[in-house]
Amino acid sequence: DIQMTQSPSSLSASVGDRVTITCQASQDISIYLSWYQQKPGKAPKLLIYDASILEAGVPSRFSGSGSVTDFTFTISSLQPEDIATYYCQQYENLPLSFGGGTKVEI
Amino acid sequence: QVHLVESGGGVVQPGRSLRISCEVSGFSFSGYAMNWVRQAPGKGLEWVAVMSYDGTKEDYADSVRGRFAISRDNSKNTLYLQMNSLRAEDTAVYYCAKPAGFELAYYFDYWGQGTLVTVSS
Numbered sequence: 001d002i003q004m005t006q007s008p009s010s011l012s013a014s015v016g017d018r019v020t021i022t023c024q025a026s027q028d029i030s031i032y033l034s035w036y037q038q039k040p041g042k043a044p045k046l047l048i049y050d051a052s053i054l055e056a057g058v059p060s061r062f063s064g065s066g067s068v069t070d071f072t073f074t075i076s077s078l079q080p081e082d083i084a085t086y087y088c089q090q091y092e093n094l095p096l097s098f099g100g101g102t103k104v105e106i
Numbered sequence: 107q108v109h110l111v112e113s114g115g116g117v118v119q120p121g122r123s124l125r126i127s128c129e130v131s132g133f134s135f136s137g138y139a140m141n142w143v144r145q146a147p148g149k150g151l152e153w154v155a156v157m158s159y160d161g162t163k164e165d166y167a168d169s170v171r172g173r174f175a176i177s178r179d180n181s182k183n184t185l186y187l188q189m190n191s192l193r194a195e196d197t198a199v200y201y202c203a204k205p206a207g208f209e210l211a212y213y214f215d216y217w218g219q220g221t222l223v224t225v226s227s
Contacts, residue, residue: 094211
């Protein structure tokens with residue numbers, strides 16, 4: 001099974017800051033990685049798939065990069081509405097697995 | 107517009123059973139594999155199970171294998187999760203999730219609002 005290690009588990013930043021989250025896979029997952037945003041009491045929302053492709057309608061301040069085992073998610077200029085928990089997910093193989101999440105606070 | 111609506115959650119005693127459902131609309135349900143993902147209170151996301159578009163293939167997380175059973179009725183656009191021998195650690199919000207593509211392993215472009223299952227005596 002593929003384990004996803006996400007860091008940090010939480011961070012505090014200011015409006016306008018650049019925020020970076022990393023996700024490491026326990027084995028090669030090529031580019032089969034997605035990122036989700038989850039706000040309290042809501043379902044997750046897809047932001048990025050195939051490691052770097054922005055889902056339609058998602059603001060361009062969100063971006064992703066990486067391949068094989070090491071991946072990065074970036075918010076270029078943090079906005080108040082970006083306060084949420086972010087998760088990575090691998091879909092190279094079953095069982096699907098998620099990172100532990102990163103809670104972003106201001 | 108795509109909609110996924112879960113139902114059937116509630117409070118159940120340890121060792122008992124519960125079936126939850128997910129009724130979908132707005133896309134061709136019979137053309138996609140479907141998944142269940144859960145989230146324990148204050149915890150992260152955990153994939154639970156997947157069923158192929160035609161119901162011939164299924165897979166489970168080790169934590170539920172042998173206790174949970176995923177099924178679907180394509181004539182009713184509905185996905186099910188039969189949960190048996192429930193444990194306190196199964197307490198979670200259960201989401202159904204639609205993959206963006208046709209593989210069993212995929213990312214999810216639509217999620218339901220979730221249904222809360224609480225296992226407690």
